[in-house]
Every structure is written in structure tokens, then in C-alpha cells.
Ligand SMILES: NC(=O)C1=CN([C@@H]2O[C@H](COP(=O)(O)OP(=O)(O)OC[C@H]3O[C@@H](n4cnc5c(N)ncnc54)[C@H](OP(=O)(O)O)[C@@H]3O)[C@@H](O)[C@H]2O)C=CC1
């Protein structure tokens with residue numbers, strides 16, 4: 713064995729390299745023996761541009777300067793892992809498609825119009841997008857769908873999520889995934905039955921609705937409860953994330969999974985075969 717880089721492994725670019733997830737993704741890909749890190753992107757003017765990505769995140773030199781020209785980096789990659797913000801993700805989708813690189817999207821807070829705007833890119837490249845890339849949450853999502861299908865509207869469904877105080881979107885992407893799964897289990901459209909942001913004289917709860925509540929505080933990584941509340945009993949299913957590596961591992965798995973797939977939009981259920 714020697715220490716030469718394995719050029720046969722899929723090359724991965726990380727966007728939003730200085731972010732909470734960007735840094736975790738750099739660590740995860742740099743440590744992987746299934747992929748190699750070929751780029752780290754930050755926005756123009758960021759004070760990390762030009763710094764070695766490994767040194768910037770405190771794991772020692774990787775010989776990879778942080779760049780601000782995404783297309784140059786995407787052109788030498790087989791996959792782009794992107795946990796940034798909706799506007800940036802839409803730009804990256806067009807560029808990843810141009811480079812025919814798999815685009816793994818963890819970004820949340822995307823509107824219906826944002827998601828529709830991914831379609832042209834998905835005609836040319838594989839996109840894997842999920843509000844949560846962890847195995848545990850995707851299992852919980854499937855279970856939620858099954859429990860919702862088994863219970864009738866005597867059971868009020870509430871999704872409660874808690875995150876750190878830097879999170880900018882609510883409800884979380886995961887909460888929306890869980891709500892969508894509950895609605896699918898019930899055979900209804902989430903749009904029609906969603907209760908978000910109760911405040912003031914709201915009136916009684918509407919039977920059949922799915923409610924969302926968001927807590928923001930401190931350094932909470934991500935916690936999600938799905939509650940089925942009826943007269944005399946409650947079923948509560950909970951996922952607690954204690955480390956962002958669960959999302960990074962899922963994203964890397966998605967990037968590798970996507971290598972031999974036809975262009976189109978996929979999610980983590982496809983990747984995990986759930
Ligand atoms: N699907 C999943 O499993 C998970 C999804 N997420 C989601 O990932 C996203 C990022 O989360 P987190 O890492 O905590 O957030 P951070 O704010 O820590 O990081 C976001 C990064 O994206 C960069 N960025 C934002 N806008 C642009 C742009 N226009 N061009 C280039 N870079 C940009 C930011 O740069 P700058 O600082 O310069 O703005 C920053 O480096 C969120 O949407 C979050 O909800 C998080 C965890 C798991």
C-alpha cells in the first residue's frame with residue numbers, strides 16, 4: 713500500500729464549506745475510503761477563500777484551497793453535497809447539472825416554487841434531496857406513515873420540533889417530511905390540513921388537521937416528536953439527533969448511490985430502500 717490519492721474514487725465537492733454542515737461534510741468526506749474530496753466552495757468575499765480546507769476546519773492540511781467558482785470545482789467532481797440556503801441551492805443545481813454531477817441537497821426552507829425550479833436540472837443530472845439525511849429520521853418517517861394509516865381521525869396528529877437558535881426556517885424540513893408522511897398515511901393532502909403557527913383565539917382544533925410546533929434554543933442539534941393524541945391515550949414517536957455526523961454520513965451515502973442512477977429527482981427513501 714502507498715499513500716497516493718485514489719483517483720478512481722468519486723470526487724466530491726462541498727458547498728457552504730464554512731457552515732455547521734459544511735464543516736461536518738468536509739470531515740466526513742476527508743475521512744472516507746469510498747470517496748475523495750475534490751473541492752470546497754464558499755461565497756465570493758468570504759474570508760476563508762484561498763485557505764486550505766483542512767486547516768480552516770482544524771483537521772490539518774488537505775492540499776485543497778477553498779474556492780469561490782463553483783462551476784470550476786463541479787467540473788472535476790462526480791457529486792456535489794450542498795447544505796446551504798435555497799437561493800444558493802438553485803444556482804448550484806443548474807451548475808451541477810451542467811457538470812453532470814450528482815447533486816445531493818440537504819438545504820431546507822425551499823418553497824414549492826423553489827422545488828419546481830429544480831426540474832430542469834433534474835433532466836440532466838441526478839438530484840437527491842431530503843429534509844433529513846439520517847437513517848433514523850427516514851425510518852421514523854416511514855413508521856409515521858404506517859401509524860397514520862392505521863389510526864383514524866380520533867387521533868390528532870402533532871409534529872413538534874426543536875433546533876438550535878441559529879436555524880432560519882420553520883417548521884424544519886424534517887417536520888414537513890414527517891407531516892407529509894402522516895398526510896400520505898391518511899390519504900389526504902398536507903396542504904389542505906396543515907395547522908402552522910397557532911396564536912391567539914384560534915378556536916378549537918380542527919379534526920383531521922396536522923399541527924406543527926417549533927422550539928428554538930441553544931445548541932439543540934435536532935429533535936422531532938410525532939404525537940398521535942386521542943381520548944385516553946397518546947402515542948409519541950421521537951428522534952433525537954446528538955451529532956451532525958448522522959446527516960453527513962447520509963449525504964455521502966446518497967452521493968455514492970446516485971453515481972449509476974438515471975437523471976431525475978430522488979430522496980433518501982430511495983437511497984435507503986425504505
Ligand atoms: N437535510 C439534512 O439532513 C440537514 C439539513 N440541514 C440544512 O442545511 C442547511 C445549512 O445548515 P447549517 O450548516 O446549519 O447552516 P449554516 O448557516 O451554518 O451554513 C450555511 C452555509 O451556506 C453558505 N451559504 C449561504 N448562502 C450562500 C450562497 N448564496 N452562496 C454560497 N454559500 C452560501 C453560508 O455561507 P455564509 O456564512 O457566507 O452565509 C454557510 O457557509 C439548512 O437549510 C439546514 O436546515 C442541516 C442539517 C441536516
Ligand SMILES: O=C(O)C1=N[C@H](C(=O)O)C[C@H](O)C1
Nearest residue numbers: 820843844879884885886934
Ligand atoms: O438546520 C438544522 O440544523 C437542521 N435542519 C434540518 C431540518 O430542517 O429538518 C435537519 C435537521 O433537523 C437539522
